[in-house]
Amino acid sequence: MTLNRRDLLKAAGAAGALGAVWPLTAGLSPAQAREAAQAIGAEYDTAPFTLGVASGDPQATGVLLWTRLAPEPFAEQQNLPEIVEVEWVVAEDSALSRVVARGVFPASATLGHSVHVPVGGLAPGRHYWYAFKALGVTSRIGRTKTAPVGPVAAVRFASANCQHFPSGYYAAHRGIAREDLDFVVHLGDYIYEGGATTGHDREHTAPDPLTVGDYRRRHALYKGDVSLREAHAAHPWFLTWDDHEVVNDYSGTGGGAPFLKRRAAAYQAWYEHMPHRDGLAGDASLPDPVIHRRRNWGDLLELTVLDLRSHRSAQNLAGGTILGADQKGWLKQGVGQAPDAWHVWANSIMLSQLRGRPGGSYMFTDQWDGFLAERKEVLGHVHSTGMEDLVVITGDWHSAFVDDIRPDFDDTSSPVIGTEFTAHSVSSSAYSADWNATNGPLMGAANPHLKYFEGNRYGYDVYEVTPQRFTTHMRVIADRRDPLSPVTTLTSFHVDRGVAGSYEDPGTKGSPAQWRRDR
Known part of the structure; x- marks a missing residue:
């Protein structure tokens, strides 16, 4: 080990x-x-491609390719020319012999010598391999996949979230790299702005990052986990973010000039290190990257990626918003025009109501519970339009939850209109086993829509989707202290097409959990 x-x-x-x-x-x-x-276990690829390669935002005829030139990963500015020409190639085979696209990208010091290549002209629904070359060195080879068009028999994808580097190795990403997947969705807290201690990740041993250079060094440390780079190189990713990419529990529209400067620095560094296609039409929109987007995987699945940080107001306001006016209008328009498909919302923080105990208050108003009117408006719109087959995938909690989604969570007669799956964290510390054992039943009693809670494990979720059924497999690692920790399936839940609500697979229903609603 x-x-x-x-x-x-x-x-x-x-x-x-x-x-x-x-x-x-x-x-x-x-x-x-x-x-x-x-x-402390970090490893890096051969310079200048120390941080690896990645692809993202796959569409039917193209994908976004990423790398960053960082011969010295922890340098705030690289000792490189202002512009370095980076060659890129895409091929139909892993030997890169059947080339279908190639070009040169000018990597600029302005964006940390990062490379974002939007490749078009590809065939739908197939794998491609790619690599970069600069300064006489060729990068590792990555694999990606374009989205299919038309009828699709199945899609298989994974989600990951909350990967505090000091709290453990990314064995979960090692598992993701080895899964047979079409794509990966990262649900936020890719980095943490705090210090080196474990626990709830908020103690500090050095000043918090404030500048672009500070955040670059932070990303470089996290990219030092070899399993994370393997997962990026194995599959295309869709990305959203939560709070720790900037600072804990922040509101994107609040704060004075110092905070706005810090936020801009964090956003730029995030963009420099992610396979993110900026702008909804390919146009650059820094210093405020456009995160939300809607993508189709053939006729089977419509993926809606939400940004729940950039546009939110303060919590617990009568007219508060977690989406912002423009994103809310866009989301509601999409609901109203929804195709006949599975509708998956990539959601960084819990949508479902969560009271800590019967008759008690909400636990965390930093999540959708702090924006009650807007949640009721959006879910009421889902119900009134008759949109079916809604599945929300969520991160943030460092624990696994399964919830029925209702337009009004306080009304048990309110109809079930969807299912939310909240996944375990990759490595970020959860509450203690004692806390989970005590509070799991309390949360179950206080939230009639809560069907399952398990908080003692770490891992990721894998989703298998067919025209008839949506299945979530909760993958867990044995020990986050072990970078080679084996992966097993804790339990699986199913949602049948046209039937709102989930049910646990009989074959895994005997697995450990701190709350399970049997009915």
Whole structure:
């Protein structure tokens, strides 16, 4: 087993020596930071492609290819020319012999020498392989896939969320890299702005990132997990974000000038490190990347990616918004024009109501519970338009939940109009086993729509979708301290086409959980 970074950092913190081992400690040179990162298990690809390769936002005739030139991953600015020409190639085979597209991209210091190549002219519904070349070096080879058109018999995809680097290795991403998938959806908290301690990820051993250079170094540390780079190279990704990409529990429309400057820095660094197609029509829109989008996987699945940070107001306001006026109008328009397909919303924070105990208040108003009127408006619109087959996939909670979605969660006679699956985290610490055992039944009693809760494990979800059924497999790792931890299926839930609500697979219903509603 590779050195266990989680316990090493905890021990260093207890000894008062955390600054000596944490790669982002202030004052370290890029070489010293890299040495510290490698001492706690980080590895990097061959320079200048140290951070790997990735693809994203697959469509029927194209995909977005990504890499970033970072010979010194922890340098705020790379010692490179202002412009470096990066060759790229796409082929029909892993040997890159049957080339279908190639070109040159000017990687600029302005965007950290990142590369975002929108490749078009590809065939629908097939795999392609790609690579980059710069400064005499060829990158690793990545694999991607375009979206199909027309009738589709099945789609298989995964979601991941919440990957606090100090809390454990990304064995979940190792599992994702080895899955047979069409694509991956990342639901947010790709990085954390806080320090090196484990637990609930909010203690600090160095100043929080404030500048583009600070956030670049943070992303470089997280990309040092080899399993994350493998998962990026194996499949195309769709992406949204939550709060820790900037700062905990932030509102994108609040704060003064210092915060807005920090947010812009975080957004730029995020864009520099992600296979993200910016703008809904391919036009660049920095410093405010356009996250929300709607994509089809043939006639089988309509994926709606939501941005629940950039446009939100403060919580608990009478006229508060989590979507913003424009995104809400766009979402409602899509609901009104929904095709006959499975409708999957990629949602970074819990949509379903969650009271902590019977008769108690909401637990976290940072999620949709802090925007009650807008939630009721949106879900009421889903119900009134008659849209069926809604499945919401969610991250953030570091625990697994399965909920029935109702237009009015306080009214048990309100009809079920969909299902929400909230997935375990990749590595970010959940509540303790004692907390989960005590509060699982309390949450179950307080929320009649809550069907399942399990908070003691880490992993990712895999979704198998056919015209008849949507199945969620909860994949869990054995130990986040082990980068090679085996992956197993904890349980599976099904949703039948045209029937609102989920049910647990009889073959896995005996698996451990802190709450399970039997009926």
